[in-house]
Amino acid sequence: MTAKAYTPKLLTVFREGYSAATFRADAIAGLTVAIVALPLAMALGIASGASPDKGLITAVVAGFLISALGGSRVQVGGPTGAFVVVIFNVIASHGYDGLLIATLLAGLILILAGVLRLGQMIKYIPHPVVIGFTAGIAVIIASSQVKDFLGLAIDKVPADFLPKWQAYLGALPSASWAAIGVGIGALAIIIGFRRLAPRLPGFLIAVVVSAFVVALLKLPVDTVGSRFPDIPAGLPMPSFPEISFAKISAVLPSAFTIAFLAGIEALLSAVVADGMAGTRHRSNQELIGQGVANLGSALFGGLPATGAIARTATNIRSGAKTPVAGIMHAVFLLLFILFGTDLMAYVPMAALAAILFMVAWGMSEYQRFLALLRMPNSDRAVLLLTFGLTILVDLTVAIGVGVTLASLLFMARMAEAVEVGSGRPRDIDLDSEDRHQRDDLPPGVEVFRIAGPFFFGVAGELLDTLRRLGQSPRVIILRLRLMPLLDASGAQALEEFVEQARLAGAEVILSGVQPQPRSMLGRVGLGETSMKLSYAADYARAQALAVELLGKK
Missing domain, CATH: 3.30.750.24 (STAS domain)
Known part of the structure; x- marks a missing residue:
């Protein structure tokens, strides 16, 4: 393994020569991605059981570090839907300090994985397992947004899937037609722009239009300001959470889950980026960059982060050439945090719920899910078992059981493929x-x-x-x-x-x-x-x- 394998792509780009024309292309791409990431980071922060500013802090700090230190030319990082379930459960069980400790530990685990050259391990995760757990996470994310989309009057929504839906059904009489109208309107705007003008930032337009309509008509719906009245402006000073051995022991399993998800999604995103841009990422350096980014995010009070496939694809389609585009995306988001935080207060919660419905739909990869249902029973069983366990039990259990079952079924299929010969010479000399x-x-x-x-x-x-x-x-x-x-x-x-x-x-x-x-x-x-x-x-x-x-x- 050469030193080049552990060289950030940003350094490679600067060694090759970086021109003003390339910077212009990167800056335009960075601004485009920032416009897409702005409402998304806010929505993911809220869905994770935190607040919108936490999502933005993560997008700025982790997004900057992932691009600066990662092994991909065009990867864009930040908070993603894959973490929502894990973060929500950690905060509920161990408080926000517990999440910060888990994120710090996850960062160290990712750095260690990169140093130990585990970047290629992603290829040993079977395709049905990946699709099963991402589709399961999509269902959980969509389920978590039903309360805000319908404007239900529920003080505390249960964390588990089935009790959550029991609470929703019980609270249906309290649904708000105003919230439903805002949510449906935001969905219509997002879907309409995706079909008719996909280059325009449908998420941001939906948020702006929804906020304007709610303020103009004085609609009785929840907004970010009513739910989170004390959102701070700017970035906080970096600091360590209060760490103890007992807290480390309590959150260590969650830290491994966060590290696993961050590594898998980052490398999957890097592979997608390679296919779109014709580049080749350095998997072990990408893990190290992701690890440092999670350390940085936790020190600034942010959430876990990883490479974001949708934002990376937007970056490439917008003309990004180098990691500078991802850095510029973080800079533009920082400017919003410094000068536009007060505007967040007007955003309706139902509009953010609509955004997360679309995120969940994209994560579901329903076409690949349906394609796998047409596969043989063994692949179908792995897919459905992973999907069901993700929703009803636990993400870590789902992945462990899915990989184990896939391995056992593979061995069984290999046994069926073995032929016992009669001792005649092979018909071919390899x-x-x-x-x-x-x-x-x-x-x-x-x-x-x-x-x-x-x-x-x-x-x-x-x-x-x-x-x-x-x-x-x-x-x-x-x-x-x-x-x-x-x-x-x-x-x-x-x-x-x-x-x-x-x-x-x-x-x-x-x-x-x-x-x-x-x-x-x-x-x-x-x-x-x-x-x-x-x-x-x-x-x-x-x-x-x-x-x-x-x-x-």
């Missing part, structure tokens, strides 16, 4: 195949062979291989005759590989696909009738098809 598969390969064609099961532990290698090619070939042949098993994570990786190849202008040919992988590919829309790729019965026919495709280009 070394010979490796030696000759590139003979007579036409210019512009690349070939790879996958030998062995393609499952959640190795799925990420395929995309890494595509990125290492540099200039993409015009045709890529994937030889799959020696791949007996394909699970949901592997199918997802193949789907992403085909999509990335198509974006780079390359056609993909699958050669010698066995029955089980063929069935799995059909479930994700990559069957033989798909227009996204081609099939060949064997390698010779794949080569001939590659020549034919080259002739059409």
